[in-house]
Structures are given as structure tokens and as C-alpha cells.
Amino acid sequence: MTQILTSSVGSYPRIGEEKDQQRHRRALHHLQNKEISSHAFHDVEQSVIQEVIREQILTGLDEVTDGHVSWHDPIFHFCRKVTGIKMGGLARFFDTNTYYRIPIFTSKNPRAKALHTLSDFLFAQSISNKPIRCVVTGPYTLASLSFSEIDFFSKFERRLAFFSDLIQFEISNLVSQGAKIIQIDEPALTRDTRNSSLFFQTMKRLRDMTKPAKLVLSLSHGPLSTLYSHLLETPVDVLNLDFTYDGKTLFDCIIQSPPTMVLGFGLINARQARLDPIDPVLKVIHSWIEKKNPAEIYLTPSCGLEHLPRPIAFAKLKLIEQIRRESQIYLEREAAHAAPKN
Amino acid sequence: MPPPKTKSNLLSAGQKKLATLGLSMPILTLTSVGSFPKPTEIKEIKYRVQKGFQKVSELERKESMSVEYWIREQEKLGFDVLVDGEINRSDLVSFFAEKIRGFEMGGLVRCYGNRYYRKPVIKEKLEKKGSLIADSWRVFQRSTHKPLKAVLTGPYTLLDWSFNEFYSSRESALNDLTNIIRKEVEALSHIGAKIIQIDEPALSSRPDEFALIAEAFRKITHKIPSYFILHHCYGDIGPIWSKMQNLPVDNFDLDTTNSDFAILKLIMKHPTKKDLTLGFIDCHTHEVESPQAVYDRIKRVLKVLPASQLWVAPDCGLRTREYTEAQQKLVSLQKATLKAREGVIRRGRC
Numbered sequence: 001m002t003q004i005l006t007s008s009v010g011s012y013p014r015i016g017e018e019k020d021q022q023r024h025r026r027a028l029h030h031l032q033n034k035e036i037s038s039h040a041f042h043d044v045e046q047s048v049i050q051e052v053i054r055e056q057i058l059t060g061l062d063e064v065t066d067g068h069v070s071w072h073d074p075i076f077h078f079c080r081k082v083t084g085i086k087m088g089g090l091a092r093f094f095d096t097n098t099y100y101r102i103p104i105f106t107s108k109n110p111r112a113k114a115l116h117t118l119s120d121f122l123f124a125q126s127i128s129n130k131p132i133r134c135v136v137t138g139p140y141t142l143a144s145l146s147f148s149e150i151d152f153f154s155k156f157e158r159r160l161a162f163f164s165d166l167i168q169f170e171i172s173n174l175v176s177q178g179a180k181i182i183q184i185d186e187p188a189l190t191r192d193t194r195n196s197s198l199f200f201q202t203m204k205r206l207r208d209m210t211k212p213a214k215l216v217l218s219l220s221h222g223p224l225s226t227l228y229s230h231l232l233e234t235p236v237d238v239l240n241l242d243f244t245y246d247g248k249t250l251f252d253c254i255i256q257s258p259p260t261m262v263l264g265f266g267l268i269n270a271r272q273a274r275l276d277p278i279d280p281v282l283k284v285i286h287s288w289i290e291k292k293n294p295a296e297i298y299l300t301p302s303c304g305l306e307h308l309p310r311p312i313a314f315a316k317l318k319l320i321e322q323i324r325r326e327s328q329i330y331l332e333r334e335a336a337h338a339a340p341k342n
Numbered sequence: 343m344p345p346p347k348t349k350s351n352l353l354s355a356g357q358k359k360l361a362t363l364g365l366s367m368p369i370l371t372l373t374s375v376g377s378f379p380k381p382t383e384i385k386e387i388k389y390r391v392q393k394g395f396q397k398v399s400e401l402e403r404k405e406s407m408s409v410e411y412w413i414r415e416q417e418k419l420g421f422d423v424l425v426d427g428e429i430n431r432s433d434l435v436s437f438f439a440e441k442i443r444g445f446e447m448g449g450l451v452r453c454y455g456n457r458y459y460r461k462p463v464i465k466e467k468l469e470k471k472g473s474l475i476a477d478s479w480r481v482f483q484r485s486t487h488k489p490l491k492a493v494l495t496g497p498y499t500l501l502d503w504s505f506n507e508f509y510s511s512r513e514s515a516l517n518d519l520t521n522i523i524r525k526e527v528e529a530l531s532h533i534g535a536k537i538i539q540i541d542e543p544a545l546s547s548r549p550d551e552f553a554l555i556a557e558a559f560r561k562i563t564h565k566i567p568s569y570f571i572l573h574h575c576y577g578d579i580g581p582i583w584s585k586m587q588n589l590p591v592d593n594f595d596l597d598t599t600n601s602d603f604a605i606l607k608l609i610m611k612h613p614t615k616k617d618l619t620l621g622f623i624d625c626h627t628h629e630v631e632s633p634q635a636v637y638d639r640i641k642r643v644l645k646v647l648p649a650s651q652l653w654v655a656p657d658c659g660l661r662t663r664e665y666t667e668a669q670q671k672l673v674s675l676q677k678a679t680l681k682a683r684e685g686v687i688r689r690g691r692c
Contacts, residue, residue: 015450015458028456032628033664072455089600090454090576090626095547097503099454099576104602273448273463273505309449309461 001335002289003296004324005062009218009240009266010074010135010185010304012052012067013313021310024048024069045070046123053128059317060324063133063181066124068304073100074137074185075145077116078166084110088147094187094221096271096307103146105153105162112166118173125178133216134174135183139163139206140199144188156195164202168209175213183216183240187303190222190242196230207235216240220266220303225249232259240264242302243284244271251284255291263288264298268316268323271307275315281323286330299324354651356592356617360569363536365489370640370654370683371422372676373619375573375595376434376493376541377659378412378427379668388432405429406481413486415669419676423537424490426482428659433459434495434541435503442522444468448505455626457662463505468518476529483534491571492535495542497523497562498555502544513554520558531566539571539595546577552585563590571595571619575658583608587616595619597657599639600626609646618647621657622678623671628663630670636678641692649686654679 015022027044030036052067071077073093079085084107090099117136124132143159153159171182184206189199207215217234219227220242228250231239239261243250247267254263265288267281281299288297299320305313352369353361360367384404390396412427431437439445439462448461475494483490497519501512509515523540530538540562545555563570572586573595579586586594598605598620605620622639623631643652656675660668685692 013450014452017449025456025458032456089597089602091601092547092577097453097544097547272507273461274507306452309451311449 001331002294004285004327004331005296005298006320006324007061007063007133007264007298007300008056008065008067008305008317009133009183009220009264009300010065010068011071011306012056012065012069012304013306013308013310014048014052014067014069016310021051049120049124050127053124055314056317057128057130059314060321061317062130064124064128064130065133065135066120068135068306070120073098074304075142076101076103078137078142078163078170079103079146081114081116082110082112082166083107085146091145094191096221098307100145103142105146105148105150105159108150108152110162112169115170115173117170118177121174121179122177131180133181133183134179135185135218136167136170136174138184138186138189138217139167139202140186140195141188142167144192157198160195160198160202164205168206171206171209175210179213181214181216182210183218184236185218185220187219187221190219190224190227190245193227193230196227200230200234203234203236214238216264218264218266218303223250225253228253229257232257234261236261238262238264238298240266240298240300242266244269244302247284251287254288258292262294262296262298264300266300266302268299268301268320270301270303270305270313270316273308273312275312275319278319278323278326282327282330285323285327289331299327352648352650354617354648355615356569357650359592360536363567363569365536365569367422368683369649369686370652370679371619372419372679373421373423373491373653373655374416374425374672375619375621375655375657375659376425376428376491376539377431377661378425378429379661379663379665380429381408381665384408384429402430409482410485413482413490415672417486417488419672420680421672421676422488423653424486424488425493426478426490428493428661430478434543435500436460436462438474438495438500439504441471441474442468442500442519443471444508444518445504459503461503461505464501464508464515466508468515468522470522470525473529474522474526476526476533476535479530479535480533489537490535491537491539492530493539493541493573494523494526496540496545496572497558498551499542499544502547512551516554516558520561523558524562524564527562527566527568531568536568537571538566538568539573540591541573543573543575543577545572545574546579546582549581552582556585556589559589559591569593573619573658575621576600580604580608584612587612587614591616593617593619593653595653595655597621598643599624600657603639603642606643606646614651617651617653619653619655621655623656623660623675625656625658625660625662625671628667630667631674633674633677633681636674637681637692640678640682644682644686644692654682 056064088102142163216238218240223246444466570591575597
């Protein structure tokens with residue numbers, strides 16, 4: 001019988017409605033005004049990571065994330081500790097109402113002084129009894145959304161090569177420190193496929209670095225049906241797809257050309273506050289299981305949950321668990337019907 | 343002594359329109375985008391009002407005092423077009439959502455860094471309840487002889503920064519929001535608002551929906567005699583820049599310093615006939631730029647844009663800065679503008 005796994009795929013709201021749930025915001029304000037030390041802020045940040053992991057575990061998810069509590073944004077987070085890249089202006093992150101800082105190359109020899117994700121992973125792992133999905137932004141997206149002041153890095157290929165090395169370094173350290181699941185986010189691929197052949201080459205290199213951990217490619221923030229056929233050869237264990245842009249067409253593509261890797265169904269809309277109706281989600285999952293009988297599938301939000309208020313993010317994760325339960329009941333019933341009678 | 347005015351033969355199309363409205367602006371018109379920092383006291387009173395411990399009237403009194411303060415500050419610095427500082431707005435969306443029937447206030451979501459806003463939810467058909475900003479604009483305009491910009495968030499951003507749980511299509515929601523903003527613009531024009539700024543930070547989010555935005559602006563501005571400014575910040579307008587030239591507005595107000603003067607490449611490639619309010623102060627850094635640094639930025643822009651088309655401002659609202667930071671940034675802006683203005687008038691260049 002197909003196993004339905006559930007997971008978060010990235011960010012989680014770092015503040016909530018209660019006063020205590022707003023301590024991250026207050027602490028960051030105090031830090032910016034130099035009223036508290038960076039150590040004091042770090043303590044608050046870790047307490048919030050603990051809180052968001054606890055909330056995810058409470059909903060029953062199989063895999064959780066650190067909620068990206070320490071990330072300024074998904075792009076500049078991976079350039080904070082790099083000499084030779086400066087922080088540029090604010091720009092909008094795809095079609096959301098969130099912003100990122102544009103990384104700007106200023107040197108021909110940028111160097112990573114330290115790792116960007118390891119300490120949060122180690123902390124998250126130490127407090128969670130569920131596996132941590134370690135999320136990194138992919139090199140293709142980082143190269144697409146960065147600029148260069150110098151000629152050398154004005155070529156996309158060179159920025160991609162730099163970020164590919166940087167992300168490999170992050171991943172190899174995460175894996176060597178015990179990370180079991182690595183998720184690479186490549187939202188830019190949904191918007192710009194001009195360099196997609198370079199993307200596949202990069203993914204092959206990253207695949208090697210990730211072993212023996214499970215490698216997830218997460219694609220969100222754009223339509224995927226025209227891109228889908230190119231993804232079939234991607235060397236990953238799990239393909240996590242955002243179904244909120246062109247879900248119906250995407251599902252037709254998947255049925256026509258089923259992938260060899262495990263599919264992650266990003267069917268729960270992480271950009272809309274209303275709780276998703278259950279039946280259409282069940283319909284997609286059951287059709288896939290009936291047609292292909294896969295060993296396992298993932299059910300996830302369409303993207304990180306930070307676009308939602310905290311109580312709604314929590315409710316959406318609970319909804320995912322409810323859908324899993326209903327699916328399992330359905331699958332057990334179907335299996336019982338199919339079993340030969342003595 | 344009043345600042346020298348632009349010679350009529352050098353007037354931009356926008357300046358000519360202002361002249362028909364009885365407004366004569368100096369070259370390098372000095373203005374602000376919208377918001378200024380609020381005193382901590384107001385934030386505290388607001389919290390107490392929300393909890394029911396204090397009367398709304400006390401909050402309104404303090405807010406009015408703060409608006410008065412910022413108006414006097416701008417006057418002292420010789421700003422040409424003033425703003426009220428948006429002291430009574432917590433952000434650019436929820437303030438309007440609270441005044442429009444059909445919205446429900448949502449929870450807190452993050453935009454960037456440490457900035458959050460309450461993302462409204464569209465629950466029913468959207469209808470105007472009463473005045474959005476016209477009533478307060480009339481009161482604040484009475485307190486100054488300088489023109490006060492009427493600043494309101496545009497329908498596209500109101501839609502894009504909300505959760506939609508009622509309308510089956512974005513077009514129908516946008517249509518109702520456009521009608522609401524149109525009515526407010528009519529009211530503002532009726533009570534004498536000559537300069538109206540519509541904030542659309544979401545303008546560049548979905549270039550494929552630009553036609554919808556253009557239609558919304560056509561409806562909003564149709565046969566309204568005011569001088570219209572469209573404010574956009576922190577997004578890539580490259581893909582829509584040429585189409586923006588056909589929007590029925592007189593002035594584009596754009597962030598410039600934070601985006602490292604990306605606008606200049608666009609102007610060089612596709613020159614514009616609109617007036618441009620460009621940002622010479624970065625609103626997202628605590629560092630207070632020196633007057634010389636701001637002057638250099640103005641000089642850089644004047645190499646590609648005629649002075650007659652340029653208005654000088656910060657990149658965006660200054661609400662995210664500390665009180666003294668904002669004040670010092672305005673002083674730098676004012677000093678740099680006066681120096682640049684003098685150069686343009688004496689030598690024809692900075």
C-alpha cells in the first residue's frame with residue numbers, strides 16, 4: 001500500500017498573534033537599535049526555532065523544517081558570509097508581497113567565510129524527534145536573482161558556477177553532520193528556462209554531494225506544466241511540485257509521463273488564507289495512487305508558509321494531516337476490497 | 343525669498359498641467375513620498391485603544407499633533423509639496439481595508455526584514471463605507487499654504503496585498519476596488535486636491551496583468567483635473583516601462599538609490615515625457631547620507647534627465663526610520679536640492 005508522507009517545505013511564520021509569539025520581532029528591533037547583544041538575540045531566535053518546530057510536530061508531520069527563522073530572505077541568506085558579494089537594494093520575490101536583497105558581486109574571487117545553514121540545522125536536529133528537512137536555495141535561483149558590478153560575473157554561467165560550489169559546500173557539510181533530507185529550492189526555474197541545460201548539469205553535481213541523504217527538488221512560485229517533461233531526468237529522489245498555478249494541466253502531464261522519482265504534491269495553497277477544500281486534494285492523490293500504485297508520495301504545502309499568518313499556517317498543516325488520515329482510511333478500504341477472500 | 347520658478351519655455355508637460363491648476367513649482371521640486379516615523383507614544387496609545395483602555399479621540403488628537411509637527415518640519419525645510427506623514431496608517435493596505443466594506447482584518451505576515459502587516463481578507467463584495475482620506479486631507483491642507491499631496495493606495499496593490507476569498511476572478515475584485523478609489527479621487531478633486539499620488543508597489547509583480555492596471559488608472563483619472571503621481575518601489579519595472587508611458591498620470595515616483603539607479607538605464611533606452619520623482623535617500627539604511635552624497639546622486643540623474651522633469655524625494659516613505667534619522671535625512675535632501683537647484687539656475691547644470 002502506498003505510504004503517504006507529509007512535510008513542510010520551507011519557511012514558517014516567525015511571529016504569531018500572541019504577545020509572546022512576537023518576541024522575535026521585538027528582539028530584532030532591539031538588536032537593530034543596539035539595545036541587546038547579538039547573543040541575546042540569538043537566544044530568542046533559537047527559542048522561536050524551537051517553537052516553530054514544536055508546532056509542526058504537533059500537527060503530525062513526518063518531516064519538519066527549521067522554519068527559516070534566521071533567514072532575512074531566501075536569496076541574500078546565502079550571501080551573508082561571502083566576501084566579494086555585497087547587499088544590494090530590495091526587490092520583489094516573484095509574485096509575492098515579500099522582498100529580498102539583491103546580491104551584487106563586487107570581486108572576481110568571492111569567498112564563503114562560513115556556512116550559512118549548518119548551525120540552524122544542528123540546533124533543529126538537537127531538539128526535534130522528527131527528521132529535519134534541510135532547505136537550501138538552489139544555485140540556479142541564486143544566479144538568476146543576483147547581479148554583478150564586475151564584468152567577470154556579469155555572465156550567468158559564472159554566477160551559477162560560483163553558487164553551485166557554494167551550495168555544494170553547504171550540502172556536503174550538512175550531510176556530514178547528519179542531515180538525512182536535503183531540499184533544493186529552485187523557484188527561478190519556473191520563470192526562466194533559458195539556461196535550463198546548465199541547471200541539469202548543476203543538479204548532477206549536487207546529487208553526488210548529497211549521498212547518502214535523500215535529495216528533494218522543490219519547484220514553486222510559477223507554472224510547471226511546460227517545464228515538467230524536462231524534469232523527468234533530474235537526478236533527485238523526490239520532486240516536490242507547486243500545484244497552485246497550473247495544477248490541472250500539471251497533473252495531466254504527470255499522468256501522461258510519470259516520473260521515476262517520488263512525487264511531492266504541493267496541493268495545499270500556502271499563498272491563500274482560506275483552508276483548502278479537502279475533496280479536490282483527495283481526488284488528485286487517489287487518482288495518482290490508483291493509476292501508478294507508487295510506494296510512497298509526499299503531501300505538502302505549495303511553498304513555504306511565511307506568506308500566511310501563523311494560526312492559518314498551523315491550520316494548513318493540520319489540514320494536511322487530516323487529508324493523510326482520510327486517504328489512509330480510503331486506501332485501507334480499497335486494499336481490503338482488493339484482497340482475495342478465503 | 344521664494345525659490346526661483348522654472349522658465350515657462352522649459353516647462354515639462356507635467357509642469358504645464360500644474361500651471362493650469364494654479365500651481366507653479368520650482369525646478370527640482372522637493373517633496374516626500376508619504377510616511378514619516380510615528381512617536382512611540384502613538385504606538386503605545388494605539389495598543390491601549392485596541393485593548394479598550396483608552397479613547398480613540400485621544401489617539402486622534404495625538405496623531406493630529408504629530409501630523410502638524412511633520413507639516414511644520416517640511417515647511418521649515420522649504421519642501422514644495424508636503425505630505426501628512428501617514429501618521430494614522432499602520433501600513434499601506436490595512437488602513438484602507440478597514441474603511442472598505444467587505445474586507446476583514448487578517449493576521450500578521452512579513453514583507454521583509456522586520457516589517458509585518460495585517461493582511462486583509464476579502465470576504466464579501468467590496469463597497470466604499472465613507473471617506474478614505476478625503477476628510478483628513480481637507481483638515482490637514484487647511485494647516486498649510488503649501489500644496490499637500492493626497493496619497494492613497496491604488497486598487498491593484500490593495501488586491502494583490504490581500505487574501506481574496508470572495509471574488510471568482512482578480513479582474514472582478516480589481517474592478518470593484520477601482521470604483522472605490524475612483525469615488526475617493528472624485529471626492530478629493532471636489533474638495534480641491536490638486537496633487538494626488540496613487541501608491542502601487544505591486545505594479546511590477548505580474549507584468550502579464552499590466553493591461554488590467556492600465557484600465558484601472560484610466561477609470562480612476564478620467565476627467566479629473568488633478569496632477570497624478572504614480573508611486574512604485576522595490577520591483578523590476580523594466581518589462582513594463584515602455585507600457586507605463588501610456589498611463590494617464592503626470593509623474594512616476596520611483597525608488598532610485600536603493601536600486602542603484604537602475605532607472606537611469608531605462609530612461610536612456612526609453613526616454614520619458616513624464617515628470618519623475620526620484621529617490622535620493624535610501625529609506626532602508628540607518629546611515630544618514632551627507633548632503634554632498636545626495637547632491638552627487640542628483641547630479642548623476644541630471645546627466646540623463648532634464649531638470650524640468652525631475653522632482654526630488656526619498657526612495658519611499660520614511661516610516662521605517664527612527665525619528666532623528668528621518669529628520670537628518672530630510673535635511674540632507676533639502677541641502678543637496680538647494681545646491682543642485684542653484685547650479686541648474688546659474689549654470690544650466692548642477
